[in-house]
Amino acid sequence: xxxxxxAPGIEIRLFEMKDAEELFAAVDxxxxxxxxxxxxxxxxxxxxxxxxxxxxxxxxxxxxxxxxSGLWVDGRISGAVGCHPIDWPNRHCSVGYWMKATLQxxxxxxxxxxxxxxxxxxxxxxxxxxxxCGTGNRKSxxxxxxxxxxxxxxxxxxxxxxxxxxxxxxxxxxxxxxxSRRQA
Numbered sequence: 001x002x003x004x005x006x007a008p009g010i011e012i013r014l015f016e017m018k019d020a021e022e023l024f025a026a027v028d029x030x031x032x033x034x035x036x037x038x039x040x041x042x043x044x045x046x047x048x049x050x051x052x053x054x055x056x057x058x059x060x061x062x063x064x065x066x067x068x069s070g071l072w073v074d075g076r077i078s079g080a081v082g083c084h085p086i087d088w089p090n091r092h093c094s095v096g097y098w099m100k101a102t103l104q105x106x107x108x109x110x111x112x113x114x115x116x117x118x119x120x121x122x123x124x125x126x127x128x129x130x131x132x133c134g135t136g137n138r139k140s141x142x143x144x145x146x147x148x149x150x151x152x153x154x155x156x157x158x159x160x161x162x163x164x165x166x167x168x169x170x171x172x173x174x175x176x177x178x179x180s181r182r183q184a
Contacts, residue, residue, distance in 0.1 A: 002067050006115045010108060012069045012081055014061055015054045019070060019077060024050045026077045026100065033101050037137050039161045060085055066093055066124070071112050078103050081112045083120065083129075091127035093120065097143070110143050117147070118182070121175045129173050132158070134166040144171035148181050 002014040015023065024047040027034065035041040044050060057068035068082030079099030086093040095116065099109050120126045133140040135154060145151070149171035158168035 002061060002069065004069075004115050004119055006071075006108075006112050009074045010111065011072050012067075012112055012115060013072055014067055014069050015057060017051060017054055020047045020050045020054060022077045023054075023070065023080075026079070030098075030100055034098055035162050037134050037140065037161060037166070038098060039159060042162070057082070064088075066120070067116075068096075071097075071099060071108070073103060073108060079109070081109065081116055083116070086124070086126070091125065092129070093126060094130045094132060095120075096131075097140075104139060110146050113143055113147060117173065117178060121178045125175075127175050129178075131171040132168045133171070134159070134161070135169050136166075141169055141171075144173075147173070148177065149173045150177075 004012040006012060024044065027041065027044050027050070031041060040053075044053070061067050065085040066083035068084075069080065070077050071079040071081050079097065081095070081097040083093040083095050095113065097109055097113060117129060120129055130152075131144045131149060132155070133144070135141075150173070152170045152172045155168045155170060157165035159166045
Protein backbone atom coordinates (compact mmCIF):
# COMPACT_ATOMS: atom_id res chain seq x y z
CA UNK A 1 0.00 0.00 0.00
CA UNK A 2 1.26 3.48 -0.86
CA UNK A 3 1.45 5.65 2.29
CA UNK A 4 3.59 8.73 2.91
CA UNK A 5 3.66 10.12 6.47
CA UNK A 6 3.53 13.92 6.42
CA ALA A 7 3.41 14.89 10.11
CA PRO A 8 1.85 13.41 13.25
CA GLY A 9 -1.79 12.70 12.39
CA ILE A 10 -1.33 13.56 8.70
CA GLU A 11 -0.65 11.13 5.86
CA ILE A 12 -0.92 10.77 2.11
CA ARG A 13 -2.41 7.42 1.16
CA LEU A 14 -3.54 5.87 -2.12
CA PHE A 15 -7.33 5.70 -2.29
CA GLU A 16 -9.02 2.33 -1.82
CA MET A 17 -12.56 1.37 -2.85
CA LYS A 18 -13.60 1.38 0.80
CA ASP A 19 -12.89 5.15 0.80
CA ALA A 20 -15.53 5.98 -1.82
CA GLU A 21 -18.36 6.96 0.54
CA GLU A 22 -16.14 9.10 2.77
CA LEU A 23 -14.43 10.76 -0.21
CA PHE A 24 -17.78 11.53 -1.84
CA ALA A 25 -19.04 13.03 1.44
CA ALA A 26 -15.90 15.21 1.68
CA VAL A 27 -16.31 16.46 -1.89
CA ASP A 28 -20.05 16.93 -1.50
CA UNK A 29 -19.63 18.96 1.70
CA UNK A 30 -17.18 21.28 -0.10
CA UNK A 31 -18.92 21.27 -3.50
CA UNK A 32 -19.69 25.01 -3.75
CA UNK A 33 -16.16 25.95 -2.75
CA UNK A 34 -14.36 23.35 -4.89
CA UNK A 35 -16.33 23.88 -8.08
CA UNK A 36 -15.09 27.46 -8.33
CA UNK A 37 -11.63 26.15 -9.29
CA UNK A 38 -11.83 22.44 -10.16
CA UNK A 39 -13.48 21.09 -13.33
CA UNK A 40 -14.11 17.56 -12.03
CA UNK A 41 -16.39 18.50 -9.13
CA UNK A 42 -19.61 18.59 -11.17
CA UNK A 43 -18.85 15.07 -12.45
CA UNK A 44 -18.66 13.66 -8.91
CA UNK A 45 -22.38 13.28 -8.24
CA UNK A 46 -22.44 9.98 -6.36
CA UNK A 47 -20.27 7.46 -4.55
CA UNK A 48 -20.32 5.42 -7.79
CA UNK A 49 -18.66 8.32 -9.63
CA UNK A 50 -16.00 8.35 -6.93
CA UNK A 51 -15.55 4.57 -7.26
CA UNK A 52 -14.81 5.04 -10.98
CA UNK A 53 -12.28 7.74 -10.06
CA UNK A 54 -10.62 5.45 -7.50
CA UNK A 55 -10.46 2.62 -10.05
CA UNK A 56 -8.82 4.97 -12.57
CA UNK A 57 -6.22 6.39 -10.16
CA UNK A 58 -5.35 2.95 -8.79
CA UNK A 59 -4.80 1.87 -12.40
CA UNK A 60 -2.57 4.92 -12.88
CA UNK A 61 -0.50 3.93 -9.84
CA UNK A 62 -0.31 0.25 -10.88
CA UNK A 63 0.92 1.35 -14.34
CA UNK A 64 3.79 3.29 -12.72
CA UNK A 65 2.23 6.61 -13.67
CA UNK A 66 2.36 8.09 -10.16
CA UNK A 67 0.12 8.38 -7.11
CA UNK A 68 -3.16 10.28 -6.97
CA SER A 69 -3.87 10.01 -3.27
CA GLY A 70 -6.01 11.08 -0.39
CA LEU A 71 -4.89 13.42 2.34
CA TRP A 72 -5.87 12.08 5.76
CA VAL A 73 -5.87 14.37 8.78
CA ASP A 74 -6.54 12.69 12.13
CA GLY A 75 -7.85 9.60 10.34
CA ARG A 76 -10.37 11.41 8.11
CA ILE A 77 -10.22 12.18 4.40
CA SER A 78 -9.58 15.90 4.29
CA GLY A 79 -8.55 16.38 0.67
CA ALA A 80 -6.35 14.95 -2.04
CA VAL A 81 -2.86 15.44 -3.37
CA GLY A 82 -1.17 13.63 -6.19
CA CYS A 83 0.26 13.70 -9.63
CA HIS A 84 -1.34 13.52 -13.01
CA PRO A 85 0.09 10.69 -15.15
CA ILE A 86 3.86 10.89 -15.39
CA ASP A 87 5.48 11.70 -18.73
CA TRP A 88 8.38 9.24 -18.32
CA PRO A 89 10.36 10.17 -21.47
CA ASN A 90 10.64 13.70 -20.05
CA ARG A 91 10.58 12.64 -16.37
CA HIS A 92 7.82 15.20 -15.70
CA CYS A 93 4.41 15.36 -14.08
CA SER A 94 2.04 17.97 -12.79
CA VAL A 95 0.70 17.95 -9.25
CA GLY A 96 -2.83 18.74 -8.15
CA TYR A 97 -4.39 19.17 -4.73
CA TRP A 98 -7.47 20.25 -2.79
CA MET A 99 -8.37 20.38 0.88
CA LYS A 100 -11.43 21.09 2.97
CA ALA A 101 -11.79 24.83 3.55
CA THR A 102 -11.97 24.38 7.34
CA LEU A 103 -8.41 22.99 7.42
CA GLN A 104 -6.79 25.59 5.21
CA UNK A 105 -4.33 28.12 6.55
CA UNK A 106 -2.49 25.65 8.81
CA UNK A 107 0.31 24.67 6.40
CA UNK A 108 -1.07 21.15 5.98
CA UNK A 109 -1.16 21.19 2.17
CA UNK A 110 2.27 22.82 1.94
CA UNK A 111 3.71 20.02 4.09
CA UNK A 112 1.81 17.39 2.08
CA UNK A 113 3.16 18.80 -1.18
CA UNK A 114 6.68 18.85 0.28
CA UNK A 115 6.35 15.16 1.16
CA UNK A 116 4.98 14.32 -2.29
CA UNK A 117 7.74 16.30 -4.02
CA UNK A 118 10.41 14.49 -2.00
CA UNK A 119 8.90 11.22 -3.22
CA UNK A 120 8.64 12.35 -6.87
CA UNK A 121 12.17 13.71 -7.07
CA UNK A 122 14.04 11.36 -4.71
CA UNK A 123 12.20 8.06 -5.12
CA UNK A 124 10.90 8.26 -8.69
CA UNK A 125 13.75 10.35 -10.08
CA UNK A 126 11.63 12.93 -11.87
CA UNK A 127 13.36 15.91 -13.46
CA UNK A 128 10.52 18.44 -13.44
CA UNK A 129 7.24 18.96 -11.60
CA UNK A 130 4.68 21.62 -12.42
CA UNK A 131 1.62 22.98 -10.67
CA UNK A 132 -1.18 24.85 -12.44
CA CYS A 133 -3.54 27.13 -10.51
CA GLY A 134 -6.27 29.52 -11.53
CA THR A 135 -4.77 33.02 -11.50
CA GLY A 136 -7.43 34.16 -9.05
CA ASN A 137 -6.97 31.22 -6.68
CA ARG A 138 -4.60 32.94 -4.27
CA LYS A 139 -4.61 30.16 -1.66
CA SER A 140 -3.67 27.53 -4.23
CA UNK A 141 -0.99 29.74 -5.84
CA UNK A 142 0.54 30.45 -2.42
CA UNK A 143 1.63 26.81 -2.08
CA UNK A 144 4.06 26.59 -5.02
CA UNK A 145 5.24 30.09 -4.21
CA UNK A 146 6.08 29.05 -0.61
CA UNK A 147 7.79 25.92 -1.91
CA UNK A 148 10.10 27.93 -4.17
CA UNK A 149 8.56 27.05 -7.52
CA UNK A 150 9.28 29.44 -10.38
CA UNK A 151 6.28 31.24 -11.85
CA UNK A 152 6.80 30.35 -15.49
CA UNK A 153 3.85 32.07 -17.10
CA UNK A 154 0.12 32.15 -17.64
CA UNK A 155 -1.93 30.02 -20.01
CA UNK A 156 -4.72 32.33 -21.06
CA UNK A 157 -8.15 30.67 -20.85
CA UNK A 158 -6.40 27.40 -20.14
CA UNK A 159 -9.18 25.53 -18.37
CA UNK A 160 -12.98 25.41 -18.62
CA UNK A 161 -14.40 25.40 -15.08
CA UNK A 162 -17.96 26.01 -13.93
CA UNK A 163 -19.11 27.54 -17.24
CA UNK A 164 -16.19 29.93 -17.63
CA UNK A 165 -12.60 29.98 -18.85
CA UNK A 166 -9.86 30.32 -16.27
CA UNK A 167 -6.40 31.71 -16.89
CA UNK A 168 -3.90 29.27 -15.37
CA UNK A 169 -0.56 30.13 -13.74
CA UNK A 170 2.17 27.56 -14.44
CA UNK A 171 4.65 26.98 -11.62
CA UNK A 172 7.74 24.81 -12.21
CA UNK A 173 10.34 23.06 -10.09
CA UNK A 174 13.42 21.22 -11.35
CA UNK A 175 15.05 18.35 -9.49
CA UNK A 176 18.33 20.23 -8.87
CA UNK A 177 16.46 23.26 -7.53
CA UNK A 178 14.40 21.05 -5.20
CA UNK A 179 17.47 19.28 -3.85
CA SER A 180 19.24 22.62 -3.32
CA ARG A 181 16.25 23.97 -1.39
CA ARG A 182 16.04 20.85 0.77
CA GLN A 183 19.75 21.01 1.64
CA ALA A 184 19.68 24.71 2.53
